[in-house]
Amino acid sequence: MALTLVIGNKNYSSWSLRPWIAMKAAGIAFDEVVIPLYEPGSAEEIAKYSPAGKVPILIDGDWAVWDSIAILEYLAERFPDAGLWPADPRARALARSVSAEMHGGFQPLRQACTMNLWLPVKARPQSEAVLANVARIDALWCDCRARFGQKAGGPFLFGTFGAADAMYAPVVARFHTYGLPVSATARAYMDAVMATSAWREWYDAAMQETWIMQHNEPDWPLVRGVPVSP
Ligand SMILES: N[C@@H](CCC(=O)N[C@@H](CS)C(=O)NCC(=O)O)C(=O)O
Incomplete structure (x- = not known):
């Protein structure tokens, strides 16, 4: 059965990037579910997959693994030839x-x-x-x-x-x-x-996203690096 990785939107979700890039780089196939963060209903949507209420979450059949480090460890055990951790x-x-x-x-x-x-x-x-x-x-x-x-x-x-x-x-x-x-x-x-x-x-997928979160330069409203009117 295919793995599914539940992630936040790519522009902001730094924790989601970790298992996502590890799986892509290792050639591990998976489907992805993107839940835009900090939107009305985001928390309820994440809670459908994990009681911890945070992304990323890896779904493997009837089993869910959450938290970036735990997911990486799970993947390293499930795909021992992927070389996620060094052999030495x-x-x-x-x-x-x-x-x-x-x-x-x-x-x-x-x-x-x-x-x-x-x-x-x-x-x-x-x-x-x-x-x-x-x-x-x-x-x-x-x-x-x-x-x-x-x-x-x-x-x-x-x-x-x-x-x-x-x-x-x-x-x-x-x-x-x-x-x-x-x-x-x-x-x-x-x-x-x-x-x-x-x-x-x-990165390319992040550039296509349309969800806008407040960022830490609030006096400089931006969409994809381009100043826009507040
Ligand atoms: N320790 C967790 C942190 C996960 C985390 O903080 N995820 C953020 C997104 S990057 C999140 O789900 N935020 C949603 C919320 O707090 O409501 C991990 O390593 O996966």
């Missing part, structure tokens, strides 16, 4: 550590630089706390690349695109949109993620 135990432990660090942390960055693919790409001033998050993420990307990615011979954290890259895909979007200061290694990694066909597919 130490690389795998590092991949899980950095994924968990993302899942549970970086609140200043997440709060100040919400994922919004419609926003124009430009550098915006940021707090010390946000810049400290950026520096930590840059350092951990460089560490993964230096210890494993480069040797494995691919442009991603551990070589080929995997669960850790999926966990950081929305961070790539944030760093790019908000013009955050990164090293050359981090920039090359971001460019590699953004060059994947999975990324392009998500």
